Amino acid sequence: MQPLPGFRDFYPPDCAFRNLIFSRWRESCRRFNFVEYDGPLLEPIELYQKKSGDEIFGQIYHFIDKGSRAVALRPEMTPTLARMIEAHFKEYRKPIKWFSIPQLFRYERAQRGRLREHYQLNCDIVGEAGLEADIELINLAIDILLSFDLGKEDFVVRISDRHFWTEFLRKKGISEDNWYAFFQAIDKIEREPKEEIEKRLGSLAKEVFEILENPPCWERFDIILEGLHNRGLGEFVRIDLGIVRGLAYYTGVVYEVFDRLGKFRAIAGGGRYDDLLKQIGGEDIAASGFGMGDVVLGEILREKQIIQPSFPRLDVYVVFPEGEKIPKGLLLIEKLRRSGFSVDFSFYPSKLKKQLAIAQSLNARFALFVSESIEEGVVEIKNMDERTQFSLPVDKLIEWLNQRAT
Amino acid sequence: MQPLPGFRDFYPPDCAFRNLIFSRWRESCRRFNFVEYDGPLLEPIELYQKKSGDEIFGQIYHFIDKGSRAVALRPEMTPTLARMIEAHFKEYRKPIKWFSIPQLFRYERAQRGRLREHYQLNCDIVGEAGLEADIELINLAIDILLSFDLGKEDFVVRISDRHFWTEFLRKKGISEDNWYAFFQAIDKIEREPKEEIEKRLGSLAKEVFEILENPPCWERFDIILEGLHNRGLGEFVRIDLGIVRGLAYYTGVVYEVFDRLGKFRAIAGGGRYDDLLKQIGGEDIAASGFGMGDVVLGEILREKQIIQPSFPRLDVYVVFPEGEKIPKGLLLIEKLRRSGFSVDFSFYPSKLKKQLAIAQSLNARFALFVSESIEEGVVEIKNMDERTQFSLPVDKLIEWLNQRAT
Structure with missing residues (x-):
């Protein structure tokens, strides 16, 4: 039997790798004073319809539950966040700075960098409409990668702003009904042949291509770039008007993070979605945020071999005489474990040499020999790295280990 | 809009509480040298049919995906573990000691201590058929609660062994086809009236009730109790032949952990399932393990108010002059954050007093005043607990904070 296509088994090394990504994410969020939340993995499907329209049905896991509810495995976290914030908005100091690490699900063709499930760090600032919130989020995304x-x-980080294009479209007299099609054309620029894009853009094509080639000066871009420059982050970002983000609900600044060589899919992406909370709960609340998945990031880290997740060393492996588990040795194991040390031993003690080989293969720091001398309160301990061995009174053992634990 | 019935929103305090449970679980597993794995949340439904028969369909979330696969939200972790182990059994040193913290899903009436989703620590020892593995697992379950x-x-911990009853049934000449019904009768003893149970047990009733009242001596129980006594754990356990566990696949030792007053559902439960890996993958591999959910444990911890999850303190709140964000201050914030300190500030600086009030409400350790003097390399820092204030050279700040960080 196999896992479903697009789903992952996490054997211990993969699980350690995943957990290392999670712990770095959490640590960065802590440094930026974001606090963690989470929500249900299964949600009423209307939560996503409200936001993304019916097109979302084509890409998600959804079904009717035994209570006749139309439900979906969450494809993204933002609608859940919007629902949760909406219900308690007044209770929180603004701006609200929250993060979460949900597992998300999409029914799409599984391919490199795109599975049917992934974990995605979500960082959002709610209750602040100004560009300073977007700058803080871009700063956080950069610091996480650092x-x-x-x-x-x-x-x-390639940064754009939907306001730039909506100003442009308004000046050209394009009706709002056609804006979404325009954004979709821009969004596909790197994935479709130029002729296709030209067809999509129609009479605007020439001017749009010129703008993309040479982004004009624009006050909001100046503010963002200055803000990031002041924080010493100028060299990590550039304005790229080709970034609009696929999702319909972005309203302002949008950005995506890519590897410099363009070998991988986007590492992260986000933007401002000031209308979403109103759509979901009725209250007019500004919000901005980004998501960073574990799959593309993991591919890049593996390729560059930058992080090597390692298992913690075993502190103590207890060696018993062949065939015999001395009761006081078992009690000592329990005492060591309760004192915080990791301890293992053979359930059915075999030859000393074999037990020591296990200690070695478990990368134990110390081998602790329990023999009849434990009745007189004495054990032997071997430093497995230095290959030195000592006799120690049992009642000094924990103190001795504490001084040597790293 | 609400979450689905039986599903939880984790607002920051709830998320901190959940994460604290997770981190204690992980820490205990580390001390016992168990390593973490995980698997897919969605699995082919046959994985569960193989193990539990068709009765499982009544209690789980299952549906047909867009690729016409019958799939289920995992109701338990053991079948996934069995599939994963089976595929790579030969590569691992035995016994295999693994744990996982999956979120699990059941479509049941939501009630106290029983939601439609929960997180469940799963600890298993695979590749060891002897009672020593069961003892180690019971020991771990106790240490986690400690x-x-x-x-x-x-x-x-109430401990029993299915072998006791199968020996009994065999002696009585009861055919194996009726064993499962017998176990179900025992399993329901605490939930059904005595007359119902008597009906279910038929001619065996009188003798079974006597045995439950006065458990006879039995060698395997002696071994388990002696093993736990040797580890100093005798007072945490008792033999209770009324424990058989609902699931069909247990083959030997079984146990459940309850609060002493019997106010709550089981905190944890487990046992030996030596036939399961064979059923799933064909290889004859011994296995034993337990699960501990976060819901009942959480209820008990909340009632006893034993653990109080707390948010980490904010290290530094940076105070700017009213209306002004001095660029060198922004650069300093970025530097402090990269040095590991948690730092926050107001996006649009208002009156000093207001900024200090925010620092206070964020429980900041230090308020850092950035003013024009930063151009000469000097900042003011206020210890928020001691209400003392100092001038400091900027280039000594990180060293100064490092000496005072806890």
């Missing part, structure tokens, strides 16, 4: 020892030669 | 500051007055 925390994985990626540098400016590894990634770039 | 790590939450629960004691022998709070909980008890």
